[in-house]
Amino acid sequence: MSNIYIVDDDQDIIDAVTMILEPQGHKISYQTNPKDIIEKASDFHADLIILDVIFPEEDDAGFKAARTLKLDEKTKEIPILMLSAVNEKGPYAGTFSNKDRDAIYLPVDQFAEKPLAPDKLLSLVGEMLQ
Amino acid sequence: MPEKNAIAIIGAGKAGKALLSVLLQIPLIKIKYISDIKKDAPGLILAKRNDIEVIYGKYAEKILKDKDIDMIFEVTGSDEVFNYLQKNKLPECNIMNYSMSKIIFFLLNSQQDVAKELRQYKLKLAERVIERTDELEKANYQLKEQIDLQQKLNEKLQQINNEKTKYLLNATHQLKAPFAAIQSYVDILIEGYADHISDKVLVVLEKIKIRCTLLTSLIRKMLELANLNSAVEENISVQKENLIDLIEKIIDDQASILENHKITVEFPHSGQKENINCNRELIETMIGILLENAINYSFDNSTIEITVEVDIKNRTIFSINDHGIGIEEKNFSRIFNEYFRSYSAAEKYKNGTGLGLPIAKRIAEFHHTEILVDSIPGKGATFIVPFRKS
Known part of the structure; x- marks a missing residue:
């Protein structure tokens, strides 16, 4: 079973994701802002990071955090699932459409829109952990 | 060298003065002398002012002896003077008598x-040119001022519009995020991640879930429309896409809903390429909306026909035809207004948002085209989009 690290400013999302993933035997830890994410995620030995996009202090803090994670030796191998209420047709549409062309620009392994149905979340997480 | 072509005038009265003043206007003519017996003759002052030598006396001997003089105007009118001049002049000199002088004058x-x-x-x-230039400059300036003002106003309007859109985007996003949390909890309850729940509770939860899904779809559409309204045409990337492939994919996406309603989509084509210049994502959304509408307002067990044809103007014509409730003619344009839903539409499909067609219309506009509607109420509706050939 795996260590899943959630970074989301919405405690309810953290709780809901935990309620779905914990019964599967995963160990969950979280933080509600993307500060010191490298240290915290590597200290937790995260196997997967579930990352939000919009944080109260900065609209695209999630993108920045993803870039930081993928550029650091300690965390670059950890798959990132970006989970956000922002959808592909939203204000970041351009960013998302770039993901195939330019992996550095949006360095996440998967993107999913909130709310994500429990079965979909489970299958996505299962896939990413393999 | 003696000066040539010098002129002398005998007589500085009224006639002499007049002739002098006329001759003075002619460049390259030198008037060397003027003579009169009267010291206060009117022409003398003018002569002195123009550095012409004034000679007093009746016959002006000095003039007659001057070799420079080749023409003498006699304007006293006296035959006696003229005869004297004629007799005593140097051979090269010409004497003009009073009458000839008058004619020349x-x-x-x-x-x-x-x-x-x-x-x-x-x-x-x-003067008039200057005046008109001034006027033009003034008008030009005023026009420039007006243009500046108009530009400033436009900028301000654009700014207000952008702010409004930004606000709407933020507000809808702010709505969507907490709502996603609610929906997640409902899902957790329904799917038993929290605890086992009774069937009665499940029925209620399912109802909550449906409303959640609808509200999410409404918020998503509001976001989409706000995005489209704030989009600048230059920023929308356009490339060649095969409309046939695109439609096939959109039909595939709706397969399960079509199955549920036992609706068949007929889309006859020979696998040919019908390329159009478009933004793929937007056109997928637009045709998706038209197909969803066709499904939602069709009667079960009916067919939806989609065609792609090239007309004589070489345009690629997309058309979708359903056999559903149709649209009353008075509503042909109103269905493109935000949040408008006709009574019959709301009755047939209560979960509509009233935002689908406005979104589709905006997308068509971005592609320099329009959505045309035709319908017989109770029989069905046809939506047509003509694309410029790529």
Whole structure:
């Protein structure tokens, strides 16, 4: 079973994701802002990071955090699932459409829109952990 | 070297003065002398002012002896003087008598009048040109000021519009995020991640879930429309896409809903390429909306026909035809207004948002085209989008 690290400013999302993933035997830890994410995620030995996009202090803090994670030796191998209420047709549409062309620009392994149905979340997480 | 072509005038009375003043206007003519017996003759003052030598006396001997003088105008009118001049002049010198002098005076004078008039006319013209230039400059300036003002107003309007859209985007996003949390909890309850729940509770939860899904779809559409409204055409990437492939994919996406309603989509084509210049994502959304509408307002067990044809103007014509409730003619344009839903539409499909067609319309506009509607209420509706051939 795996260590899943959630970074989301919405405690309810953290709780809901935990309620779905914990019964599967995963160990969950979280933080509600993307500060010191490298240290915290590597200290937790995260196997997967579930990352939000919009944080109260900065609209695209999630993108920045993803870039930081993928550029650091300690965390670059950890798959990132970006989970956000922002959808592909939203204000970041351009960013998302770039993901195939330019992996550095949006360095996440998967993107999913909130709310994500429990079965979909489970299958996505299962896939990413393999 | 003695000066040549010098002129002398005998007689500085009225006639002499007039002739002198006319001759003075002609460049390259040198008037060397003027003579009169009277020291206060009217022409003398003018002569002195123009550095012409004044000689007093009846016959002006000095003039007659001067080799420079080749023409003498006799304007005293006295035959005696003329005869004397004629008799005593140097051989090269010509004497003009009073009558000839008069004719020459009139000729020169009228010529000068014309010249003067012409000069005055030119001056007036120049004045008018300056005046008109001034006026034009003024008008130009005013126009520029007006344009500046208009530009400033436009910028301000654009700014207000952008702010409004930004606000709407933020507000809808702010709505969507907490709502996603609610929906997640409902899902957790329904799917038993929290605890086992009774069937009665499950029924209620399912109802909550449906409303959640609808509200999410509404918020998503609001976001989409706000995005489209704030989008700038230059920023929308356009490339060649095969409309046939695109439609096939959209039909595939709706397969399960079509199955549920036992609706068949007929899309006859020979696998040919019908390329259009478009933004793939937007056109997928637009045709998706038209197909969803066709499904939602069709009667079960009916068919939806989609065609792609090239017309005589070489445009690629997309058309979708359903056999559903149709649209009353008075609503043909209203269905494109945000949040408008006809009574019959709301009755047939209560979960509509009233935002689908406005979104589709905006997308069509971005592609320099429009959505045309035709319908017989109770029989079905046809939506047509003509694309410029790529």
